[in-house]
Amino acid sequence: MFNKDNNEMSYKEAETIIGPSIKVKGNFHGQGNIIIEGVVEGSIKTSNFLLIGNKAKVTANVEAKEAKIGGEIHGNIKVDGYLEVAATAKIFGDIEANKLSIEKNAILNGNCRMSKGGEITTEKK
Amino acid sequence: MHVYIYDLYVTQPKFSNTITRVETRITDLGLNGKIIRLGVMSSLYDSIENELNKGAKTIIAVGNNSLLNQVINSVARLTALNSVNKNIPIGFIPIGKKDNEIADHLGITLNEEACDILSARRVQKLDLGLINNYYFLTQATITTEGTTVEIDKNYSIEILEKGEVGIVNLPINVEMPENIKSNAKDGVLELFIKTRNAKKFLPISTGKPNQSVFSFQKLKIINSKYPVIIDNSINIPTPVNITIAKEKINLIVGKNRSF
Numbered sequence: 001m002f003n004k005d006n007n008e009m010s011y012k013e014a015e016t017i018i019g020p021s022i023k024v025k026g027n028f029h030g031q032g033n034i035i036i037e038g039v040v041e042g043s044i045k046t047s048n049f050l051l052i053g054n055k056a057k058v059t060a061n062v063e064a065k066e067a068k069i070g071g072e073i074h075g076n077i078k079v080d081g082y083l084e085v086a087a088t089a090k091i092f093g094d095i096e097a098n099k100l101s102i103e104k105n106a107i108l109n110g111n112c113r114m115s116k117g118g119e120i121t122t123e124k125k
Numbered sequence: 126m127h128v129y130i131y132d133l134y135v136t137q138p139k140f141s142n143t144i145t146r147v148e149t150r151i152t153d154l155g156l157n158g159k160i161i162r163l164g165v166m167s168s169l170y171d172s173i174e175n176e177l178n179k180g181a182k183t184i185i186a187v188g189n190n191s192l193l194n195q196v197i198n199s200v201a202r203l204t205a206l207n208s209v210n211k212n213i214p215i216g217f218i219p220i221g222k223k224d225n226e227i228a229d230h231l232g233i234t235l236n237e238e239a240c241d242i243l244s245a246r247r248v249q250k251l252d253l254g255l256i257n258n259y260y261f262l263t264q265a266t267i268t269t270e271g272t273t274v275e276i277d278k279n280y281s282i283e284i285l286e287k288g289e290v291g292i293v294n295l296p297i298n299v300e301m302p303e304n305i306k307s308n309a310k311d312g313v314l315e316l317f318i319k320t321r322n323a324k325k326f327l328p329i330s331t332g333k334p335n336q337s338v339f340s341f342q343k344l345k346i347i348n349s350k351y352p353v354i355i356d357n358s359i360n361i362p363t364p365v366n367i368t369i370a371k372e373k374i375n376l377i378v379g380k381n382r383s384f
Contacts, residue, residue, distance in 0.1 A: 019337035021320040026280025038337070042280060
């Protein structure tokens with residue numbers, strides 16, 4: 001899904017798709033699955049799945065139930081469940097998730113916090 | 126009682142044979158009713174209101190996209206005023222191929238064959254979009270050139286490439302992404318933006334178009350140059366506010382409908 005030369009991002013059912021030629025400014029809050037391949041400035045929140053494509057540029061705090069990140073994000077990411085960070089991802093901000101995978105070559109500049117059942121499982125520094 | 130509303134153009138001589146065949150088929154099926162022939166000065170709204178007050182049970186548009194839209198508007202407005210039966214069904218007999226794309230998506234065949242669909246009476250309750258004070262069944266479209274879109278006042282959308290914007294209730298000739306389910310029974314409208322590689326809302330396009338889809342409650346479109354076109358037939362100047370209408374319509378459709 002996150003092949004460098006493959007721009008096809010798909011999910012079986014999406015409520016919102018922000019294409020590559022679209023720039024969204026403001027607070028973007030939804031209930032369903034969201035696919036972002038364009039530019040978003042503001043904040044993103046969904047109670048479902050969020051897919052940020054490898055050419056997407058997001059300057060926003062992000063909240064979702066589950067997420068896959070392939071693009072560039074300037075902002076904090078909070079995911080209730082599983083967060084998958086692809087090799088193409090560039091994250092400049094803190095991330096918080098219950099389950100996490102980070103692919104080789106991904107860029108992460110920020111703090112990482114894991115939580116499970118409301119308890120933080122990583123060591124506090 | 127059935128009330129048949131004939132569009133002005135169907136009285137042209139080139140449609141006389143078609144209309145004769147339609148009327149014969151209506152008689153054969155026992156669907157006879159009153160015929161209202163629209164003139165240049167006649168008010169469709171007043172005619173429908175009169176007939177409904179007299180006890181009409183079905184209103185049937187005999188014409189094209191534009192007449193169907195006007196009939197839907199009149200019935201929806203009367204429904205909103207609570208002055209008529211809310212469940213009044215609308216039938217449609219499309220005459221001629223020109224400007225009759227909506228019929229195909231409703232599963233209604235052209236000319237006299239539509240009478241059989243009328244007879245089968247498959248009634249579907251469908252959502253309507255509301256653009257300013259005007260209702261639409263299928264979609265509203267506008268070019269992206271100079272268009273600003275504001276959704277629910279929470280965020281705005283800037284479109285960086287040329288293309289078309291569509292507000293979709295019942296998709297007609299719109300190639301929606303596979304993972305987006307849109308139909309006139311889901312209670313929401315979709316904002317659909319297609320740019321670059323895409324051809325104008327054609328079902329077949331070359332290359333992979335850049336598509337964006339948003340669900341919304343309220344939307345505002347501003348464009349100082351171009352109007353919004355609804356149901357492929359009527360121009361509405363901007364700025365426009367678009368929302369899903371509270372009113373629904375009962376439409377008699379065919380079994381080969383697209384939803």
